[in-house]
Amino acid sequence: MSNSQNPYAPLNGIVEQVIVETPTIKTLMVRPDTQIPFRAGQFMQLTVPGVGEAPFTPSSSPNRVELLDFTILDTGTVTHKLHNLNKGDRVGLRGPFGKGYPVDKLKGKEVLVVGGGVGLAPLRSLLYVLFDEIAQFKRVSIKYGARSPQDLVYKNSFEKWSSIDNVDFTVTVDGAGPEWKGNTGVVTTILDNIDIKISDSIAVVCGPEIMLKFVTLKLIDIGYKAEQIYLSMNRRMSCGTGKCGRCNIGPYYLCKDGPDMNYALIKDYPNVFGM
Amino acid sequence: MNSDRKIAFLSDDNFEKLLDVLGRKGDVYIPQAFENRTGGLDYPYERRSEGKTFVYAGYRPSQPLKTFMFSGRMKVAEYPAPESARSESSEKFQVIAGVAACDLISLKSLDAVFLQDEFTDIFYKDKRDNTVLITADCSEPRETCFCTLAGNAPYPKNGFDLNLSRIASGFIIEAGSGRAEEIMNQNAQLFSPVKMEQLSARDNNRAETTRKVEEINKDYGLSKNRHKLLEIQRECDEWYSHVRTCIECGACLFSCPTCHCFLLYDQEGDSAEFQRVKEWDACVYAGYSKMAGGGSPRFGLMERFRHRYLHKFEYYPKNFGFEACTGCGRCVEGCMGNIDMRKVFKALDQITVGVR
Structure with missing residues (x-):
């Protein structure tokens, strides 16, 4: 019985580079021993040898499978150990799991991408796909918020993304010193008065639970229907294959049926935005 | 036959x-x-x-x-x-x-x-x-x-x-x-x-x-339509009166023939450097769904208690077309808080009109 048939066994990977994004967020560039094709939004279980696993959606393009980026916030046991890894260290990889973003449903639409904090990481994988085929989408509007200017990830890419035809990119921070010339306020404040034909739009949202909740309420408030909203939901995960039980919202397992869920499917179940 | x-x-x-x-x-x-x-x-x-x-x-x-x-x-x-x-x-x-x-x-x-x-x-x-x-x-x-x-x-x-x-x-x-x-x-x-x-x-x-x-079981004329009953009564107060005596021991879950939840964890290995272990877990435990940073989708005991019913009688039928309960009675027999699934359903049934 080889490890490839065993859904619980990790494949080997090597950390090739570590990028410090913010004081609490790093991107690990991981080279897997064998290439692992994935769709944007699908996630992997990343193993710190001897410590355990945690789920991350690669933040790199699915068109680049030889090297996978994982942008990780230092917040729990496994993520803390991941932050201590250096170039050349070994990690384990399982996956990809889940369905990934509904890219086909976004075609011909005004795509609204809303990110909060490290939530821009999985969305970056989607953005690369959208940018590669930008003519297929009416427009891509990106709304990104973080706590402070120093908590923004991928700052070096903002200018490049903004310059792409049909891409509109807005950033806000919850609070900042006088040197910050941009928007201040939580991410919902840059969703007021958006220049989007809402009936022709699909929103894709990723961020912390509290942000998902208030962005959803705001989107509904400005005219989005539940069917037009996709949320990258957060739950603890273990197996990644819908067996271990813990990542459900109603009958859906985020690991198998998500992690991006159409809000219409989940909105009536208990504890959707449990915190 | x-x-x-x-x-x-x-x-x-x-x-x-x-x-x-x-x-x-x-x-x-x-x-x-x-x-x-x-x-x-x-x-x-x-x-x-x-x-x-x-x-x-x-x-x-x-x-x-x-x-x-x-x-x-x-x-x-x-x-x-x-x-x-x-x-x-x-x-x-x-x-x-x-x-x-x-x-x-x-x-x-x-x-x-x-x-x-x-x-x-x-x-x-x-x-x-x-x-x-x-x-x-x-x-x-x-x-x-x-x-x-x-x-x-x-x-x-x-x-x-x-x-x-x-x-x-x-x-x-x-x-x-x-x-x-x-x-x-x-x-x-x-x-x-x-x-x-x-x-x-x-x-x-x-x-x-x-x-x-x-x-x-003659006193437990259970609703034939249990998943519908749960859909209607997910948020009712009745749950709180039944969870009162639950001590979160997990006996109902570990003894249940259909409960299958588990956790994977890693430790030092014997034949290889590390090994991964699969261990039974239970949704009534507070740590079961707790995330890094402390958040949990089922923070309260009532929510965890209720989840067992929703999973077996509402989500299983939705996902697979049948309930995940065989009527073996181990959860009733093993409960130190004297919680009886049949009584929970009976109580839900009694406060609900028209679900039979």
Whole structure:
């Protein structure tokens, strides 16, 4: 019985580079021993040898499978150990799991991408796909918020993304010193008065639970229907294959049926935005 | 019942001889009688060895059948990936005798989770493939039994290898699989033809036992439409009055034949540097869904308590088309807070109009 048939066994990977994004967020560039094709939004279980696993959606393009980026916030046991890894260290990889973003449903639409904090990481994988085929989408509007200017990830890419035809990119921070010339306020404040034909739009949202909740309420408030909203939901995960039980919202397992869920499917179940 | 099935009479002595034969291929597990703390008898499975003979209790064994399909704690991977991921490429053959209908039917719930997708649990599959199931009709249901409410019967209908129906001085034995027919053919000298009156004795016992279980549960006229009932009553206060005595021990979940939740964790290995362990987990525990950073989607005990009902009676039907409850009654029997699922449903039923 080889490890490839065993859904619980990790494949080997090597950390090739570590990028410090913010004081609490790093991107690990991981080279897997064998290439692992994935769709944007699908996630992997990343193993710190001897410590355990945690789920991350690669933040790199699915068109680049030889090297996978994982942008990780230092917040729990496994993520803390991941932050201590250096170039050349070994990690384990399982996956990809889940369905990934509904890219086909976004075609011909005004795509609204809303990110909060490290939530821009999985969305970056989607953005690369959208940018590669930008003519297929009416427009891509990106709304990104973080706590402070120093908590923004991928700052070096903002200018490049903004310059792409049909891409509109807005950033806000919850609070900042006088040197910050941009928007201040939580991410919902840059969703007021958006220049989007809402009936022709699909929103894709990723961020912390509290942000998902208030962005959803705001989107509904400005005219989005539940069917037009996709949320990258957060739950603890273990197996990644819908067996271990813990990542459900109603009958859906985020690991198998998500992690991006159409809000219409989940909105009536208990504890959707449990915190 | 399938009338084409191979069926015969088997004396008690010859059943032991049959177990001797099967025991040459692998371990045989049989129910044994033990006095419990309340002075009654429980029937845990034990490995058959010298001096231990099959005990027909007429009641389900203590352990849920799942304990033979995936143990409470097991190694599921070694890494960095060694040449051969597992030394025991095929699981050992095992025979489980005395399985009750409520446990046999639980395999349907487990198969749906562990076998039916691209990520088959190879460890579970090995056990399923290499286990011979010898079931037995019940005759002595207890107050906690409610198979009939769960839509089942106190005797197996399908999915067994061999089934035993107790009659005077032996059993009617019926083959429910090709493998079992082969076993009967190879040991033909142990069996004798079934007489008509023996068949009627079996049918009478089945009818009588069904009647007993129905009598036990006559006060619990459960809604036929349980998933609808739960949909309506997810947010009602009734949940709080039932969770009051729950001490979060997890007995209802670990003893449940269909509960399958687990956690993977990593530790130092033996043959490889590290190993991954799969261990039973329970949704009533506060840590079960707790995320890094402290958030949890089911923060309160009521929400965790309620989840068990929603998962078994609302989400399972939505995902698989059937409920994940067999009516074995272990959750009722094992609860230190005297929580009885039947009473919870009855209470929900009483406050709901028009869901029958």
